[in-house]
Amino acid sequence: MSIPNAAQADSWNGPEGIHWAAREDHGAGRHVALHRLLFEAAAIGETDRVLDIGCGAGETTVLAARQAARGHVVGVDLSRPMLERARADQRRRGLTNLRFEEGDAQIHPLGDGEFDVAISQFGIMFFADPVAAFANIGRALKPAGRLVFVCPQSMTRCAWYTVPVSALAGPPEPPPGAHEPGMFSLADRERIEDVLGGAGFGAVTTTAVDVPLFFGRDAASAAGFFIGTGPVRAILDDTTMTPDTARTVLEDALEPYASGDGVHLGGELWLVTARR
């Protein structure tokens, strides 16, 4: 497999991918508000062919497969551990109208005019060359095929970033080179419009939405999740704080966000739609 996004592939095949693949709440239907937004906008029909970009462990791929019950869904991702989890989940559910492909969406042969709709939940911010990547995705769509994705706005507007990071290292500053591949590379509306326009998409809409995301059944399990994420691992690599202390600090910081439904933290996102 050829990979222009080698650094991302290393990360998502290493600690980051292993950590996300092990999420205890995977597939538990916890991201109700986010999924409602994404799937209402995607309006997947029963016979549609759907592409899920950066599908990870396949949560949205499974939901798409249920909606396209007489169609077909392909999930693409470059993380082997995430795809292993996705395929195990697929076997467990006995779903036959979806398949997962390992590849870099920027160059993977996604097909030519095959799909009615491409979706992504946080899977399209990591491309070294986003125009090339979205052009590749566009080629896979039928003429006037739909693209629908969600991505975060600025890190300072996402409590799921600022709360754990501030608790351990003080308020985060957006780094220079904010367009580098990473969680916040498509934080600017103008950049989304430029990238999609450059990749041949039209009718681009960007809607600001604020969606609470689920991070664990209680503060302890949410702290356990955050401690394995890239930003927190980077902070811990850089301090003398022990993982046990960090876990306690995180738990205290997350407690105010816990309710009977678990720990939810808000995040301002873009809901983006476009047409090939």
Ligand SMILES: C[S@@+](CC[C@H](N)C(=O)[O-])C[C@H]1O[C@@H](n2cnc3c(N)ncnc32)[C@H](O)[C@@H]1O
């Ligand atoms: C934040 S995770 C989101 C995963 C999944 N969509 C979800 O919501 O649970 C980002 C995903 O994008 C994938 N990814 C990053 N760069 C990619 C690329 N160039 N091609 C395909 N997948 C990529 C990662 O491996 C990871 O699974």
